[in-house]
Amino acid sequence: MKPEIQVFQDYIRQRGLRRTPEREQILKQIFEIHGHFDVDGLYLNLRHKGVRVSKASIYRALPLFIDCGLIREVDFSEGHWHYEPIYGHTHHSHLRCLGCGEILEFEEPALKRLEEQLARQHGYLIKGHQLQVQGYCANCRQTI
Amino acid sequence: MKPEIQVFQDYIRQRGLRRTPEREQILKQIFEIHGHFDVDGLYLNLRHKGVRVSKASIYRALPLFIDCGLIREVDFSEGHWHYEPIYGHTHHSHLRCLGCGEILEFEEPALKRLEEQLARQHGYLIKGHQLQVQGYCANCRQTI
């Protein structure tokens, strides 16, 4: 069994919830996309594959996946939520082009030290961070 | 005249737009708050002061303020937009408590170098970045 499914089943059992084919299909699809997604795109992916799941079920499943650390919200400033798998993926940040919407990923290991410093300085238990950088890509910068 | 008002008037003139008391009141209020805000809070602030402005005008004014570099969007993962003044303020990031919602500001000058590196590496013209760190504050970490 894929490890992300295992993680979810453990979480489900521990919380006294139920294992359903819908949740498993949604999770499977998310980890096949292997990149960021939004609810509508995920829903369409599933429908095109012939998987019958309602958006309501997706909206109800995502908080569970977040809660057990499989995915996280990401902010692309587009007025609706985006998400991405984090389980089994290295932590990365996003560089977004304000012209064409292209999104590049990059790693920034120095932020781990920043987290530790903030923890010490303010007594926080740090759970994570998000960094987005915006600008114009090589193409779009010529047209502004 | 306050410098942020001056910046906005210059922008207005340059774009052939019109100077209105509504926009000026909204901008004035934003720079009196001197911290992050959302549309509803800003609207209530103005109403309580007896300033008659509609939310529609606020929604229509904010993109202008963003466009001329006076404010920026900030993401607190709360399902609606937050904003903060940036003109005349030093750039900072946010540390947010997942328990009580407290928000601390901190500076992270190293990210300037990261921006330059990304610009070189990917040919981007960088316009800015946002960093949020989440965790539990000294109080809330005891109750989770």
Added chain:
DNA sequence: ATCATTGCAAAAGCTTTGCATAAGA
């Protein structure tokens, strides 16, 4: 006199929720 801007109310998106039905445990 023009034409941008306003306020209102309606519409549009995305997300959440109530409820009857289905189905895990």
Added chain:
DNA sequence: TCTTATGCAAAGCTTTTGCAATGAT
């Protein structure tokens, strides 16, 4: 059997937009 989960449709929220009236230049 008991309770959670699903699908549908309705409701909720935030944000956007159409339109007639207003007002800046």
